[in-house]
Amino acid sequence: MKLEDLSIPPIVYDLLRNRRFLIGISLFIFIVCFSLVGGLIYTRNPFDMSGPPEQPPSAEYPLGTDRMGRDILAQLIWGTRYSLYVGVLVALIAMPIGVVIGAIAGVKGGIIDELLMGLTNIVLSIPSILLAILIAATLPTGMRTYEIVALVIGVTSWPWLARAIRAQMMSLREREFVYLSRMAGYSDVRIAFADLLPNIATYVFMAFVLFVNGGILGEAGLSLIGVGPSRGITLGVILYWAATMEAVRRGLWWWFAPAGAMIVLATSSLMIVTTAVDEVFNPRLRKQ
Amino acid sequence: MIPKSLLKYLVLRLTFLFVTYIVALTIIFILLRLVPTNPVDRLITQLLQFNPNMTPEQIREYMKAYYELFGLDKPLWMQYLTYLFKAFTGDLGYSYINVGRKVSDIIMSALPWTLFLVVPATLAAWFVGNAIGAYAGYKRGSLFEKTVLTLSLVLSQTPYYWLAMLLLYAFAYRLNVFPPGQAYPPTMVPNLSLQFILAVLYHYILPFLSIFIAGLGGWAIGMRVLTIYELGSDHIQFAEALGAKESVLFKYMFRNSMIPQVTGLALSLGGAVGGALLTEIVFSYPGMGYILNRAIIQTDYPVVQGVFVILIATLFIANFVVDFVYALIDPRIRIGGEKI
Numbered sequence: 001m002k003l004e005d006l007s008i009p010p011i012v013y014d015l016l017r018n019r020r021f022l023i024g025i026s027l028f029i030f031i032v033c034f035s036l037v038g039g040l041i042y043t044r045n046p047f048d049m050s051g052p053p054e055q056p057p058s059a060e061y062p063l064g065t066d067r068m069g070r071d072i073l074a075q076l077i078w079g080t081r082y083s084l085y086v087g088v089l090v091a092l093i094a095m096p097i098g099v100v101i102g103a104i105a106g107v108k109g110g111i112i113d114e115l116l117m118g119l120t121n122i123v124l125s126i127p128s129i130l131l132a133i134l135i136a137a138t139l140p141t142g143m144r145t146y147e148i149v150a151l152v153i154g155v156t157s158w159p160w161l162a163r164a165i166r167a168q169m170m171s172l173r174e175r176e177f178v179y180l181s182r183m184a185g186y187s188d189v190r191i192a193f194a195d196l197l198p199n200i201a202t203y204v205f206m207a208f209v210l211f212v213n214g215g216i217l218g219e220a221g222l223s224l225i226g227v228g229p230s231r232g233i234t235l236g237v238i239l240y241w242a243a244t245m246e247a248v249r250r251g252l253w254w255w256f257a258p259a260g261a262m263i264v265l266a267t268s269s270l271m272i273v274t275t276a277v278d279e280v281f282n283p284r285l286r287k288q
Numbered sequence: 289m290i291p292k293s294l295l296k297y298l299v300l301r302l303t304f305l306f307v308t309y310i311v312a313l314t315i316i317f318i319l320l321r322l323v324p325t326n327p328v329d330r331l332i333t334q335l336l337q338f339n340p341n342m343t344p345e346q347i348r349e350y351m352k353a354y355y356e357l358f359g360l361d362k363p364l365w366m367q368y369l370t371y372l373f374k375a376f377t378g379d380l381g382y383s384y385i386n387v388g389r390k391v392s393d394i395i396m397s398a399l400p401w402t403l404f405l406v407v408p409a410t411l412a413a414w415f416v417g418n419a420i421g422a423y424a425g426y427k428r429g430s431l432f433e434k435t436v437l438t439l440s441l442v443l444s445q446t447p448y449y450w451l452a453m454l455l456l457y458a459f460a461y462r463l464n465v466f467p468p469g470q471a472y473p474p475t476m477v478p479n480l481s482l483q484f485i486l487a488v489l490y491h492y493i494l495p496f497l498s499i500f501i502a503g504l505g506g507w508a509i510g511m512r513v514l515t516i517y518e519l520g521s522d523h524i525q526f527a528e529a530l531g532a533k534e535s536v537l538f539k540y541m542f543r544n545s546m547i548p549q550v551t552g553l554a555l556s557l558g559g560a561v562g563g564a565l566l567t568e569i570v571f572s573y574p575g576m577g578y579i580l581n582r583a584i585i586q587t588d589y590p591v592v593q594g595v596f597v598i599l600i601a602t603l604f605i606a607n608f609v610v611d612f613v614y615a616l617i618d619p620r621i622r623i624g625g626e627k628i
Contacts, residue, residue: 121304121308122307122308122311122312124555125305125308125312125603125604125607126308126312126315126558126600127557127558127559127561127562127603128558129558129559129562129563130558130561130562130596130599130600131315133562133580133584134315134316134319134320134592134596135319137584137592138319138320138322138323160555213445217445217447220447220450221447221449221562221563221566224449224566224569225565225566225569225577225580225581225584226581226584226585227584239447239449239450239453242453243449243453243569243570247453248453248456248457248461248570249461249468251457251461251462253457256450256453256457257454259450260446260447260450260451260453260454263445263447263450264442264445264446264447264450267445268441268442268445271441271444271445272438272441275437275441275509
């Protein structure tokens with residue numbers, strides 16, 4: 001990936017003209033607004049019994065109510081907000097770990113590279129969802145806040161990025177501009193972060209988005225198995241309630257369908273954005 | 289005869305997996321020992337409720353027997369070593385809840401169901417997803433490619449278990465064409481009769497579909513990009529310039545693009561198993577996910593520990609098999625030289 005292109009305005013312009021990018025980003029902004037502003041307009045509390053149980057969607061309850069008479073639209077608004085929150089936290093935790101480990105391994109080489117990659121490969125071999133379930137299952141119920149759940153997912157999901165960053169660094173470090181920096185006597189750390197990292201900026205952006213997606217999906221998975229945020233509400237928690245209270249068997253489609261659809265919508269919109277960014281910035285994918 | 293380079297590669301992989309397995313076992317051990325639970329106290333309380341006239345003497349004897357049964361009477365380092373050693377022999381201790389039941393028995397009743405579900409569904413999704421992705425990449429710019437890309441993007445983000453809920457709702461409860469979960473009718477006893485096998489297959493379709501469909505998208509997306517890269521490569525353009533037929537070109541391109549997808553298969557198995565565990569919960573399918581879910585709720589830690597030990601061991605064996613296949617199809621390893 002040649003990313004020296006990053007500073008050239010026409011490319012950014014290309015991005016803004018890319019239809020896929022615009023669709024993805026508008027969809028995502030819409031979802032963010034829905035979750036942030038929705039709660040101000042639609043003021044029902046997602047935990048309150050605000051009506052009779054098992055009401056199908058109606059004018060009074062746009063998405064119906066669950067078995068305990070709680071309003072599903074309110075749950076969806078707040079669930080989306082906290083699912084996004086967990087997703088972004090996961091990205092903020094996992095990305096620095098992956099970038100730093102990958103950058104150090106790629107630039108330093110030698111024994112440090114061997115050690116860091118050994119660690120990375122070991123964590124990579126243990127499926128992150130299994131590791132996260134295991135850690136979350138051993139936490140006391142009261143400790144499973146949004147932040148702790150994000151931490152658990154974050155510390156188990158960085159290895160693939162470390163590997164990718166290392167590979168990028170290895171291919172970049174033999175370039176001339178790196179030799180020049182070396183000759184100027186700059187330290188390895190400065191070379192890694194000032195010369196090499198800007199070259200993989202879009203890559204890192206894409207990784208961030210993938211981590212947000214991984215965080216949203218990971219949280220939903222943990223919640224479904226019963227080890228998600230214990231006192232909060234996320235899209236995963238809604239699905240967990242629906243699953244444990246037999247929403248499917250009782251035919252309450254308005255309970256489980258919107259939460260899953262929101263997960264798919266949020267994560268796909270971000271995926272569409274990354275594919276579009278890749279298509280615009282990656283010369284090998286660009287149309288001739 | 290196996291070439292020396294191949295042998296060296298396989299030995300290296302095996303050593304790595306062995307070390308990683310021990311690290312994984314250690315992590316599982318440490319994490320589950322951090323939880324403050326005392327299964328013996330709980331069991332004694334139960335016993336007292338059942339039989340309030342027990343003498344302190346009897347209680348002490350029961351306690352001693354329980355501590356011995358769970359191996360909790362030894363110091364921690366010895367528990368760890370016994371656990372490590374036993375993890376390789378398949379002895380996983382006893383359940384805290386179903387007293388006297390071996391964890392290995394509980395797991396052996398569940399593992400076949402999970403494998404029966406995950407392996408065919410994942411392989412099918414891999415084959416079909418890659419074929420669709422390759423064709424989409426090959427037909428760059430066509431309507432087919434755009435449709436496949438959009439659909440794949442959405443599918444790759446669809447949680448297995450949500451798709452499972454939708455399928456269950458639509459086909460089992462609305463249309464009544466498939467049974468509502470479980471692996472076979474509760475009235476039947478597992479046997480090898482044709483009737484039972486048919487019933488199992490009938491119950492199998494929905495869980496299989498939810499894993500298969502949710503798995504397709506990711507492969508198609510990856511394969512599409514790989515194909516586009518491959519189409520731009522020198523050897524394909526050379527073959528094209530020579531006037532090779534389209535089917536020949538597609539074959540060249542497909543074979544080269546598949547190599548990274550084989551490694552991808554190994555890496556994705558863990559995620560597929562994780563997804564399948566959650567799907568099992570939705571379908572009440574009697575596999576590892578169902579057992580794990582129950583064990584977590586009941587804080588039956590030997591079972592939780594056993595499920596993880598066996599799942600990770602199974603994944604590592606699968607990984608090794610994929611590595612072997614990878615070595616066979618990649619000439620760089622088969623003939624020698626560096627693995628990139």
